[in-house]
Amino acid sequence: MNAFMATLSRDLLIARREGGESLLAVIFFVLGAMLFPLGVGPEGKLLALMAAGVIWVMALLATLLALDRLFQADWRDGTLELMALAPDSLTLVVAAKCLAHWLVTGLPMVIAAPVMALLLNLPPEGWPPLLAALLIGSPALSFIGAICAALIVGARRGGVLMTLLALPLYIPTLIFGAGAVQAAIGGFDASAHLAALGAITLAAIALCPWAAAAALRQAME
């Protein structure tokens, strides 16, 4: 447990020191959403139909953007190797890094979501499920993405490759996340979607750190 807290506070400290760089993902998140009205036209009804999907897709892409930082810096300066050699479980360390990543990237996106909903003319029935879905589902994005980040650590042009690897894995989260909002807008019950989303996140938190740690160990063999 000590390794977990130590890694968590270290990563959060690094993020705070980096300052603006950590917020880049959120800025990209909002900026990207702003591009859609410019692209498809400002007609309210059209935006309202697309809003849930657009917000979720931007959340996916923004998370991927930030995932680069998860392991690369530690890999380059050798810290990752030390973590692997340490007696504490690498899985716990990875879990702590994922949690830190979510706190720095995912949580701000949840906070920025009302702004996005406003810009994209999301109907009022969609706001609570949007916040709930993002809150429940964004950790899944960080944890699942960690596996892909671990797989390509040290590869050349890893960033683009990681996107290709992660996007198929993100699809269930996207479907249930956007589906929850659209269900609520349509007058249906969104709880089934949110429950599925919750299941995905719980499974991700339980399994992904272990898989990512395995990937890191394979990388360091």
Add this chain to the structure above:
Amino acid sequence: MTEDMSPLMSFFHMGGYWPYIWPAYGVVAVLFIALLVWTLVALKRSRLELEALEALAPRRRRRNTTSPAGGPDDAQP
């Protein structure tokens, strides 16, 4: 018009759907054959390369021995 088609023509005509059926089967055939040919050509080229390299090192023990644990240069694939 379809009535006075010969049986062969009506086979190719496929009830009017020939522009869908034949391209579909055609692309399948083309891709399978292309994959086969590409593999065979690459295999041939690779084998020639291997023979050339092995000819340059005649004192090296032939790799086609049946011992499961090879020499120090038995690369771990």
Add this chain to the structure above:
Amino acid sequence: MASPNPSGGFWHRLANPARFQRLSAWLMPWLVLITLGCFGAGLYYGLYASPIDYQQKDTVRIMYVHVPAAWLAMMSYSTLAISGFVALVWRHPLADVAGAATAPIGAVFTFLALFTGAIWGQPTWGTWWVWDARLTSVLILFFMFLGYIAIRNAFDDQARAGRAASLLAIVGVVILPIIKFSVDWWNTLHQPASVSKLSGSSMDPAMLRPLLIMAVAYMALFGVLLLLRMRLELTRRRVEALQMARAGAATP
């Protein structure tokens, strides 16, 4: 070659490249025979000696090349995942070779499933692409194959590339049912009430016959291609090993 599995036996003997070459040489003529025979029979029954569908008329014949392609796409990915698992857990050297060999084959089958599915969709539903549950899942699968190929090419160190790809295949196969489930869910929410006609409205036994024959033909072809590509991969690795040894010996 140390291995955690003491009772290797057959598989360990097979790990010897020479033995593998002999086995594949023995197997190949049979596979070629089955391939040619089944394609011949399958094309005969599929294009000629089978009934047309009541609604789809002759276009149902596209099913005989589309559905087996989709099945083989899944089978190829399963092969990737199994070979990945064997490569990581038992370090069987042929497993990594099998994975590298299978990937492009699987990508081709997946592409064919998509392409023939699109052609089938146009006369059936009036549109070249439709976000039907199976086509969408196959499209996602296609990108998973591309990802596997990309990660293999992303590392100079071939051992590292193999391990990363193997792990990716295992992760992928675990998530694949979840993807399939969520896409099915998504599709029933958004599609109008009409049931997907792409599976063939009635499986007349006279239609089942060409379908199954073609499926066997595709599987035999997969076997042929797999063995050929494994030979290719093994040859390439030996070439590379020799080249590296020469380069090593050349430096003073």
